[in-house]
Each structure stands twice: as structure tokens, then as C-alpha cells.
Amino acid sequence: MSAFLAIGECMVELSEAGDGLYRRGFAGDTFNTAWYMRRMLPESWGVGYATCVGEDAISHEMLAYMEGERIDTSAVRRLPDATVGLYMISIEDGERSFSYWRGQSAAKRMGQDLKWLDAALKGRDMIHFSAITLAILPPKEREYFCGALARARARGAIVAFDTNLRPKLWESPEAMRAGLMMGARTSDIVLPSFDEEQVLFGDEDPEQSLERYRTQGADLVAVKQGPGDLLLWQRDSGARVIPATKVETVVDTTAAGDSFAAGLLAGLARGKTLEDSARGAMALAGQVIQGRGALVAEAVSKAGLEP
Ligand code: ADP
8 A cells, every 4th residue: 555645734615606605615735636646546545635623613524525535634633722724716707816814724833743744744655745835834844844854755755846836925035935945855846837936036948947946956847837838857867848738718727736736646656657647747737727616526537547
């Protein structure tokens, strides 16, 4: 039995359902990746999610939902005085906008208990986290968190990092840049998006983004470019470009990057070549953006990626 673990923050999602009614769901970048992984990996792989939640009703509902999706929650830490974060999707003139309530979120305390963190990461073959996982922690605890990841990596886990930028979650652009580099130094696989790298670092081309993460020590870097080609690099085999998957009608790009990460990691976990894994990732993300919301159940079969 092999084990995949994603770690970060899952939130309650409220999306407008008309007549002032809202539909409740659960989502969050690293959780979305775990959800897609579960649908692509064979049963010989366990898929787990680690985070902190409260002990209130909505925290229990969140964990019940994860278990119902066959995602193992045994590593989740429960804090009696906290709850989970929430966001609401409003639609005005066809445009989606997001409001967040995550100030009291238990997940912000993931870096406090290193014993818990080490135990949560122990025995996992592949671990996935993101820059949002880091951003929500207090600065000192980001270091503790990355230290625990480094220990897991030293024990043999493959660590993957999605550089998801959320400038509002960081104290400053400098803190965000430093956090990204710390995350990258802790990882074997780094998944940056060129448009974000352009804004934060002023990169002129995806090769510059690749160079930055390559020099932090990653073995595999995939620079995503939305509808554009993928720049893929591996330490042993060098760089190559994977042509974009054409999508005629984009419905909602939510979770494009999260599903891309899952497609790539699931391919590698299943022993596919890097190129096949990357093509699978692009096919999956290309399907996800043709559906509404983060978790698009039919995307996996449409991309031909069922186990
Ligand atoms: P992120 O969501 O992490 O910023 P991107 O927006 O670059 O990442 O998208 C991730 C992946 O989703 C891309 O590499 C691509 O495979 C797919 N994707 C995103 N937008 C499109 C699009 N308009 N057409 C086709 N594929 C897309």
C-alpha cells in the first residue's frame, strides 16, 4: 500500500443557487488536488488530507464529506476552540466574485504542533502542499512547517509544491517571495504559473520562472501557462515543451491548477512517463474548466484517467 497526502486548508463553500438560496460545498486548493487524486489512483494508493478543524458541527460535516469521498482524515487535528474557514461565491452579470471568512480558521494553526505535523507526514510516499498552505501560517511557523516537510523528504517522501499566489494572504510581497522560495527549497516538484511569476518576479518568459525554481533544488518543474504550452523540466532529462490542450468553451477556470497538479502527480504515482503524466494533467485541467465549480466529477473519465 502506498500513500498520498495533501496538506492545507479546506473551506466551506457557499455558492448562489438562485432565490437567495446558497448551496454548501467543501473546497480548497490542496483539498481539490486530493479529491482528484482519489478518483485517479488505484485502491493500492491511500489518499489522505491533513489540516486542522474545530470540533463544531460544520467541522464534523467537512470530515464526513471527505470520508464519504474516500479521503482518509485520520491525520486531521481537531481544535476545540476553532472552526473552519468559509467563502461565498456571488455572481453578478455572469462574473464570479469571492468573499472570505477565514480569520478564525483552525488551519492557520497547522504549524504549532510539530509532533502532530511529523506524525501526519510520516509514512506518506507523496506529499502535496501549496503557497496557500504556507501563507495562512504565522511567519515563524512557516519555517517549522517546511522543516517537518524536509524531514519527511529525508525519509523518502516525494514533496510537491503548487506556488498558488494569493497576495492578500501574505504580509507583504517580500514575505510572499521569501515564502515561495522556502517552499520550493523544501520540494522535489514545483508547479508555478507563468502569469503569476510575471507579476511577482517580473519574468519575461517561462524559462526565467523555470530557472528560479531549478536553482532552488527541485528535480521537476512544470511552468503552466493557462491556455498556452507547458514548459516541463526534469533534472535528468532537461526541458521540453508540451503543446496546450485546445478548449473551445471555457466555463469556469476554478481548480485548473489544482486538477493539473493531481493529473501530474497521479500519473507519476502510477508509474507513467513524465510526458504522459503531463499530458494527462493538461487533459484533466482542460476538462475541469469546461465544468462549473472546483470539483467536476465527470472530468476524470472524460480525460480518460480513471484507475
Ligand atoms: P493556475 O490555475 O495554477 O494559475 P493555469 O491557469 O496556468 O494554472 O492553468 C493550469 C492548467 O490548466 C494549464 O496548464 C492548462 O493545462 C489548463 N488550462 C487552464 N486554462 C486553460 C485554457 N483556457 N485552455 C486550455 N487549458 C487550460
